[in-house]
Amino acid sequence: MLYQPDRSQYPDMGPDGKLDIDLSSGKYLKLWQGPQHPGITGNMSLELTVCGDEVVEGKVHVGYLHRGFEKLMERRSFIQCFPIVCRICVPEPDFNEYCYAAAVEELAGIEISERAKWIRTLILEMGRINSYMMYLGGQAGALGMGVIGQWTTYVRDLMLDRFEELTGARIYHMFIIPGGVRDDLPAGFEDRMEETLKEIEATLKDVQEVMFQNAVFKKRTKGIGYIDPSLVDSYGITGPNARAAGIAKDVRADQPYLVYPHLDFEPVTGKDSDIFTRSDVRRRDVIMSVDLVRQILSRMPKKDGPLMAKLPNVLHWKIPRGETYIRGECSRGEYGFYVVTDGSGYPRRVNVRGPSYTHAMSLLQRMIVNVNIADVASLMVSLHTYPPEIER
Amino acid sequence: MMLDVLSPFRAWKNLFRDPVTVIDPLNDRPGAARYRGFHQNDVDLCIGCGTCEAICQNAAIDMVPVKQLEAPGKDSGLRPKIDYGRCCWCALCVDVCMTGSLTMSNEYKWVESDPEKFRFIPGVDKKYWDDAELGYHRPEDYHLTPHTRAEMGEMEADERISNFDEIVYGYTREQAIIEADRCVSCGLCVATCPAHMSIPDYIAAIRDGDYEGGLKLLYETNPFSQVCGRVCTHRCETVCSAQHEGDPIAIRWLKRHITDNVPAEKYAEIIGGKEPDTGKKIAIIGAGPAGLTTAFDLAKMGHKVVVHEANSGPGGMARYGIPEYRMPYDVLDHEVSVIESLGVEIKYNTRIGKDIAMEELQKDYDAVLLSIGLHLGRSTRIIGTDNPAVAKAVDLLRDITNGKKVKVPETVVVIGGGNVAMDIARSVARLQKQTYGEVKLTVTALEDFDHFLADPEEVKESFEEGINILDARGPQEIVIDDKGKVTGLRTWKVKSIFDEDGRFNPSYDETDEIIHEGTLVIEAIGQMSDVSLLGEDLTEKLEWSRGRIVVDPDGRTNQEWLWAAGDCVHGPDIIHAVADGHRVAKSIDKHIGKAKAKSKK
Amino acid sequence: MRELYEKLKTRFPLGEFTDQRDNLGFITVDKDQLRPVLYHLRDHEGFSHLVLLTAVDWIEEDRFQLTYLLSNRTRSVDVGLRVMLDRGEPVMETIHDIWPTAATYQCELREMFGIDFPDSPGVMDDFILEGWDDLPPYRRDFDTKKYSDETYAHREGRVTHDPAEYMKKQLYPDEV
Structure with missing residues (x-):
C-alpha cells in the first residue's frame, strides 16, 4: 500500500498561485538540504519547507558550480574549446567532447573516418557504464546501502583503467577531438576490456541481489516518486526518466548517430515510473551497454588510413556563419550542444543542453511536494541529476 | 517476499575476499603507456617557436630564455616553462609542437612543499621522468597544422629551356590559401629577415583576402617586395618552424602572390604618402636595391633624392646579375616606377668619375650614398x-x-x-x-x-x-x-x-x-666592386677591409658625407641590401637633419 | 524540412529558412508570431518537446536572437525558431504556460542576457548569480578577461617573451 500523506495541515494557495506559508505559525520549518550532500548529485541545494515530515514546497538552488563554460568558449579558438568542454560534467565527460566535436565538424564541413566513429561510440558507451555505476552507488547510498557504492566504485575504477590506456587520462579524457579521435585502440585492449566487462557483470548480479531484491529497497522505492507519462513532453523529460514511464525514447534509436545504426539494441523501458523502475531501467541499461561495447569491439572495421580527418591549421581555424544542434543519448537523457558560429575563429555562442536542466529544476520542484523528507534524497537521486549541466 | 529479505545477505559472500586496492600505489601503479603525465622537452630539438604557448588555452606556458642554449640564429633561444598550477594536461602543446620535441611521460607523482617548484622548464630543469619512455607522444598521421607545401605551377623543362620567360607561374588564390593556412605565426622568420618584414601579418592578410592591406605591410619594410617575392634569398624559410615536421612555408611565393594580386596602378596610392619637403638633397650612386631603398625612405621623409646609375636601366644586381627567367624586367621596372612616383630622380648612363665627378656630388649634395654592387x-x-x-x-x-x-x-x-x-x-x-x-x-x-x-x-x-x-x-x-x-x-x-x-x-x-x-x-x-670611381684621393682616405669599404653600424664611412650600402659592403644578398638601405636612410636623415641645406632645391 | 517550412508559410508570415540537416532546420519568426507558430507546431505538427531555449547576442547587429528548439519525437526531426529582439529593449513574451520548463530557461536568460520575460514565474529570482551587479555576463560586451583581471590577483613571477623579438635581439644586437 502506498504511503498516504495527511494533507489536513497544508497551507492554502493564494490567488497568485503561491503558497501562503507563515513560518511564525510554528507549523512549518525551512530546511536546507545541500549544497554539500552525500547523495552524489553534485553541488546543489534544496530549500525545503516542511510540515511535520512532509515537504510542502521545495525550491532548487544552483550556482555552486558555475564556471561559465559557455562564455569561456567564446574567447577560445575552436581547438582551444576542445579541452575544456569535458569539464562541464565529471561523471560522463565524453558527451561534451562528442557533441562539441560533432557540431564543429558539421559547421566546418569535416567528414570523420569510419573507425573514429566506432571508437567514439565505444567511448560513449564506456562512459555511460561509468555514469550508471556512480548512479547505482548513489541511489543505494541515499537509502543507506553504502556497500553498493563500494562495489560500483570498484568496477568504475576498472573502467577508468580502460579509459586510461585508451585515452591517456582517467576522468577528463580529452580524446574525442574535432576531426576524429586522438589515437587507435592500444594492443590487447579488447581482451582487457572483456575482463572488465565480466567483472561488471558479476557486480551487477550482486547489485541485483543485494539492492534490487531487497525488501527495504523495494519498500522505499516502489510507488514513490511517480512521474505521470503526460508530463514527459511538457517537462522536457528524456532518457531513463522518460523510459521508466513507458515512453521508449532513446536518441540512439530515434536519431541514430555515430555507428548506432550498425548495432543491435532495443531501448530499455519500464512501466511504473517510480524510483524503483527508474533504478531498474538504468541497471538494465548497463547490461545493454556492456553488450553494446562487445558488439562495437567485435564489429569495428580494421584501420584503413588515418584516424584523424585533415584539419585546417587549428591556430587560425575559422568557421563560416551558421548554427546547429547536436544531441546524443547520455546516461541521464538527451544531451546536446547548440553551437553558433559567425565566420570568426571563435564560437559565437555555445549552449549546453543537459537533461538535468529540466529534471532537476522544474520537474523536481514539482515532484518534491508531498514527499516525506526521508525520501527526498532518494527521489532527487532517482532523477539522476548533475547540477553542472544546469549552470555549466 | 521471503527471498527479498534473504537476498541482501548474499553480500556476506565477500567477507573473505581479498581487497581489490593497490597495496603500494606510489610504486606499483605506473601510468598507462599513453598516459598524459608530466612534460618532457628535448631542448636540443626545440626551437623555441612558442606555438605551444599560443595553443595553450590555460595560459600555462611562458617562453623563457635559457642561457646555456643561446646560439643566435638557430632558434629563438627561448624554451617553454609550464605552470602546473594552470596546466590541464590536454596535450595540445604536444600535438601542435612544430618539432616534436615536446612530449609527456607517464609519470604523475610529484611531491614538493614549495608551490613555486611546480613551474618548471621541461628538459632544462632536470626531473626524474626526463628519460621515461612511456607516456603521451603525438600519434602518427595526427597533425594540427598541415605539413605539405602548396604546389607551385611552373613551366616544364623542355618548354622553358628555349626562352627567357619567367619559369614559375605564381600561386593561384587556392594555392595561396593552402599555403598561408599553414603558417603558425611564430615570427622566427621576422627575427631572421634582415629587413624584418612582418611575415605572419601579411600571410594573415592573404588568408583574409586583404591584398591591399598585405601590400601596405610589405612596402612598410621592403620597397623591393615584387623583386624579393621572386629572387629573395629567403633566409626566413630556413628558420621556418614548419620545416621540422614538414615543408617550410613558401614565404617568398606568398609575398609574390600579394604583389601579383594588386593592380599595378594601385601601388603608388597604397604605398605612397610623404612628409613635407625638407630642402635637403641626397645623391645616391647606383640604382640597385640598396640605393633605391634608401631613396624610397628618404623621399618619404621629404628629402630630394637623385640617383646616378651607370647602366641604362634600374635594378642594379637584381637586373644585371639575375636572368630574366627568374626576374622579369617589366616587374623590376614597375617596382622602380613606384619609387620614382615618390619624386626620386634617376639619371641613367651616368658613370661617376666619367660623366660627373665624385667631388661634385660631395659639393652639391647634403649626403652621398655609395651603393654600387658587385659588378x-x-x-x-x-x-x-x-x-x-x-x-x-x-x-x-x-x-x-x-x-x-x-x-x-x-x-x-x-x-x-x-x-x-x-x-x-x-x-x-x-x-x-x-x-x-x-x-x-x-x-x-x-x-x-x-x-x-x-x-x-x-x-x-x-x-x-x-x-x-x-x-x-x-x-x-x-x-x-x-x-x-x-x-x-x-x-x-x-x-x-x-x-x-x-x-x-x-x-x-x-x-x-x-x-x-x-x-x-x-x-x-x-x-667584387668596381671602386675605380672613387678616385685615388678618396680611396686613400677611406678605411678598407678585405677589399670592402669599412662602415659603422649605420652604414656611414669614415667620411662624414659618405655612406655605403648593399652588396658592395656586405656581399651579395638582396634582402640584406634592402635592410641596409633602410638603416642608411635613417642614419642619413639623422645626420643631415641637423646640418644646413647645401642648396636650395 | 523545407516541406514543413512551405506548409507553415501558408499560415504564418515567416522569415529566413536554414536547412541545416535532413532532420534539423531553422526558421526566423516574428516576435508576435512566435506563440501561434509554437502552438501550431506543438498541436498540429507533433513538435511537443521543447529541447532548449537560449539566446545569441548579435551585438554588431544590435539584436538578440532567441532560439526555441522544438523536437518532434515521433518523426525525430527538430526545428529551431529564431526570434530577433531589439537589443535596446529586450523583452519577450513568456511561454511557460505552453512548456512549464520554459520558466527555468527564461529565468536564466533574464539573468545572463538581461532579456526580460514578464509574468514568467520566478523570472526575477537569482538563478546562479547571487548579488550580481555588473552587466548581464553572457552579453558580448561583458569582458570576462577584464572582469577576472580586476577581480582576481595573478600569480606573481610569470614573465613570457616573444620568440620573434627575443631572437631578433640576439641576431641583430646593433638594431634599436
Missing part, C-alpha cells in the same frame, strides 16, 4: 684565364640583360657552384638551345652536393634543363690548343676545401683528373 667578376687565376675565350659570369649576364648578341659556342664549361654559376649556366643553356637546338654545358663546382652553395631548386632545375653539374671538382688549368683556342677545362677531384685551421686551401686527388670539353669557359666564383 666585377673574380677570377680563379689558373693558367689560361687570360685567354679571350675565358669569360666572367657577371659580364655575360650584363650583356644578356643589355640585349647584346651574346655568341655562345656549342660546348661550354662553367666554373662555380653558387647561384650565379647556375644563373649563367642556365642562361647560356637557353642560348645554346636557341642556337644549336641542344644543351652541352658542364658546371664544375668545388663543393660536393652535400655542401652545395646554390639553392637546391636551382640545381634541380638545372639538371632538368640538361645541364651537367659535377660536384667536388677543382679547376687546374684552361686547356688551350696549339692555335691558342680554348678546348676545355682540366679539373681534379677535391679531397677537402679547407685545411685544418679552417682556411680556404683545397687539396686534390690528382689521380682523378677530367678534361671537360668546352670552347668557352665561364668563371662564376665570386664578384
Whole structure:
C-alpha cells in the first residue's frame, strides 16, 4: 500500500498561485538540504519547507558550480574549446567532447573516418557504464546501502583503467577531438576490456541481489516518486526518466548517430515510473551497454588510413556563419550542444543542453511536494541529476 | 517476499575476499603507456617557436630564455616553462609542437612543499621522468597544422629551356590559401629577415583576402617586395618552424602572390604618402636595391633624392646579375616606377668619375650614398684565364640583360657552384638551345652536393634543363690548343676545401683528373666592386677591409658625407641590401637633419 | 524540412529558412508570431518537446536572437525558431504556460542576457548569480578577461617573451 500523506495541515494557495506559508505559525520549518550532500548529485541545494515530515514546497538552488563554460568558449579558438568542454560534467565527460566535436565538424564541413566513429561510440558507451555505476552507488547510498557504492566504485575504477590506456587520462579524457579521435585502440585492449566487462557483470548480479531484491529497497522505492507519462513532453523529460514511464525514447534509436545504426539494441523501458523502475531501467541499461561495447569491439572495421580527418591549421581555424544542434543519448537523457558560429575563429555562442536542466529544476520542484523528507534524497537521486549541466 | 529479505545477505559472500586496492600505489601503479603525465622537452630539438604557448588555452606556458642554449640564429633561444598550477594536461602543446620535441611521460607523482617548484622548464630543469619512455607522444598521421607545401605551377623543362620567360607561374588564390593556412605565426622568420618584414601579418592578410592591406605591410619594410617575392634569398624559410615536421612555408611565393594580386596602378596610392619637403638633397650612386631603398625612405621623409646609375636601366644586381627567367624586367621596372612616383630622380648612363665627378656630388649634395654592387667578376687565376675565350659570369649576364648578341659556342664549361654559376649556366643553356637546338654545358663546382652553395631548386632545375653539374671538382688549368683556342677545362677531384685551421686551401686527388670539353669557359666564383670611381684621393682616405669599404653600424664611412650600402659592403644578398638601405636612410636623415641645406632645391 | 517550412508559410508570415540537416532546420519568426507558430507546431505538427531555449547576442547587429528548439519525437526531426529582439529593449513574451520548463530557461536568460520575460514565474529570482551587479555576463560586451583581471590577483613571477623579438635581439644586437 502506498504511503498516504495527511494533507489536513497544508497551507492554502493564494490567488497568485503561491503558497501562503507563515513560518511564525510554528507549523512549518525551512530546511536546507545541500549544497554539500552525500547523495552524489553534485553541488546543489534544496530549500525545503516542511510540515511535520512532509515537504510542502521545495525550491532548487544552483550556482555552486558555475564556471561559465559557455562564455569561456567564446574567447577560445575552436581547438582551444576542445579541452575544456569535458569539464562541464565529471561523471560522463565524453558527451561534451562528442557533441562539441560533432557540431564543429558539421559547421566546418569535416567528414570523420569510419573507425573514429566506432571508437567514439565505444567511448560513449564506456562512459555511460561509468555514469550508471556512480548512479547505482548513489541511489543505494541515499537509502543507506553504502556497500553498493563500494562495489560500483570498484568496477568504475576498472573502467577508468580502460579509459586510461585508451585515452591517456582517467576522468577528463580529452580524446574525442574535432576531426576524429586522438589515437587507435592500444594492443590487447579488447581482451582487457572483456575482463572488465565480466567483472561488471558479476557486480551487477550482486547489485541485483543485494539492492534490487531487497525488501527495504523495494519498500522505499516502489510507488514513490511517480512521474505521470503526460508530463514527459511538457517537462522536457528524456532518457531513463522518460523510459521508466513507458515512453521508449532513446536518441540512439530515434536519431541514430555515430555507428548506432550498425548495432543491435532495443531501448530499455519500464512501466511504473517510480524510483524503483527508474533504478531498474538504468541497471538494465548497463547490461545493454556492456553488450553494446562487445558488439562495437567485435564489429569495428580494421584501420584503413588515418584516424584523424585533415584539419585546417587549428591556430587560425575559422568557421563560416551558421548554427546547429547536436544531441546524443547520455546516461541521464538527451544531451546536446547548440553551437553558433559567425565566420570568426571563435564560437559565437555555445549552449549546453543537459537533461538535468529540466529534471532537476522544474520537474523536481514539482515532484518534491508531498514527499516525506526521508525520501527526498532518494527521489532527487532517482532523477539522476548533475547540477553542472544546469549552470555549466 | 521471503527471498527479498534473504537476498541482501548474499553480500556476506565477500567477507573473505581479498581487497581489490593497490597495496603500494606510489610504486606499483605506473601510468598507462599513453598516459598524459608530466612534460618532457628535448631542448636540443626545440626551437623555441612558442606555438605551444599560443595553443595553450590555460595560459600555462611562458617562453623563457635559457642561457646555456643561446646560439643566435638557430632558434629563438627561448624554451617553454609550464605552470602546473594552470596546466590541464590536454596535450595540445604536444600535438601542435612544430618539432616534436615536446612530449609527456607517464609519470604523475610529484611531491614538493614549495608551490613555486611546480613551474618548471621541461628538459632544462632536470626531473626524474626526463628519460621515461612511456607516456603521451603525438600519434602518427595526427597533425594540427598541415605539413605539405602548396604546389607551385611552373613551366616544364623542355618548354622553358628555349626562352627567357619567367619559369614559375605564381600561386593561384587556392594555392595561396593552402599555403598561408599553414603558417603558425611564430615570427622566427621576422627575427631572421634582415629587413624584418612582418611575415605572419601579411600571410594573415592573404588568408583574409586583404591584398591591399598585405601590400601596405610589405612596402612598410621592403620597397623591393615584387623583386624579393621572386629572387629573395629567403633566409626566413630556413628558420621556418614548419620545416621540422614538414615543408617550410613558401614565404617568398606568398609575398609574390600579394604583389601579383594588386593592380599595378594601385601601388603608388597604397604605398605612397610623404612628409613635407625638407630642402635637403641626397645623391645616391647606383640604382640597385640598396640605393633605391634608401631613396624610397628618404623621399618619404621629404628629402630630394637623385640617383646616378651607370647602366641604362634600374635594378642594379637584381637586373644585371639575375636572368630574366627568374626576374622579369617589366616587374623590376614597375617596382622602380613606384619609387620614382615618390619624386626620386634617376639619371641613367651616368658613370661617376666619367660623366660627373665624385667631388661634385660631395659639393652639391647634403649626403652621398655609395651603393654600387658587385659588378666585377673574380677570377680563379689558373693558367689560361687570360685567354679571350675565358669569360666572367657577371659580364655575360650584363650583356644578356643589355640585349647584346651574346655568341655562345656549342660546348661550354662553367666554373662555380653558387647561384650565379647556375644563373649563367642556365642562361647560356637557353642560348645554346636557341642556337644549336641542344644543351652541352658542364658546371664544375668545388663543393660536393652535400655542401652545395646554390639553392637546391636551382640545381634541380638545372639538371632538368640538361645541364651537367659535377660536384667536388677543382679547376687546374684552361686547356688551350696549339692555335691558342680554348678546348676545355682540366679539373681534379677535391679531397677537402679547407685545411685544418679552417682556411680556404683545397687539396686534390690528382689521380682523378677530367678534361671537360668546352670552347668557352665561364668563371662564376665570386664578384667584387668596381671602386675605380672613387678616385685615388678618396680611396686613400677611406678605411678598407678585405677589399670592402669599412662602415659603422649605420652604414656611414669614415667620411662624414659618405655612406655605403648593399652588396658592395656586405656581399651579395638582396634582402640584406634592402635592410641596409633602410638603416642608411635613417642614419642619413639623422645626420643631415641637423646640418644646413647645401642648396636650395 | 523545407516541406514543413512551405506548409507553415501558408499560415504564418515567416522569415529566413536554414536547412541545416535532413532532420534539423531553422526558421526566423516574428516576435508576435512566435506563440501561434509554437502552438501550431506543438498541436498540429507533433513538435511537443521543447529541447532548449537560449539566446545569441548579435551585438554588431544590435539584436538578440532567441532560439526555441522544438523536437518532434515521433518523426525525430527538430526545428529551431529564431526570434530577433531589439537589443535596446529586450523583452519577450513568456511561454511557460505552453512548456512549464520554459520558466527555468527564461529565468536564466533574464539573468545572463538581461532579456526580460514578464509574468514568467520566478523570472526575477537569482538563478546562479547571487548579488550580481555588473552587466548581464553572457552579453558580448561583458569582458570576462577584464572582469577576472580586476577581480582576481595573478600569480606573481610569470614573465613570457616573444620568440620573434627575443631572437631578433640576439641576431641583430646593433638594431634599436
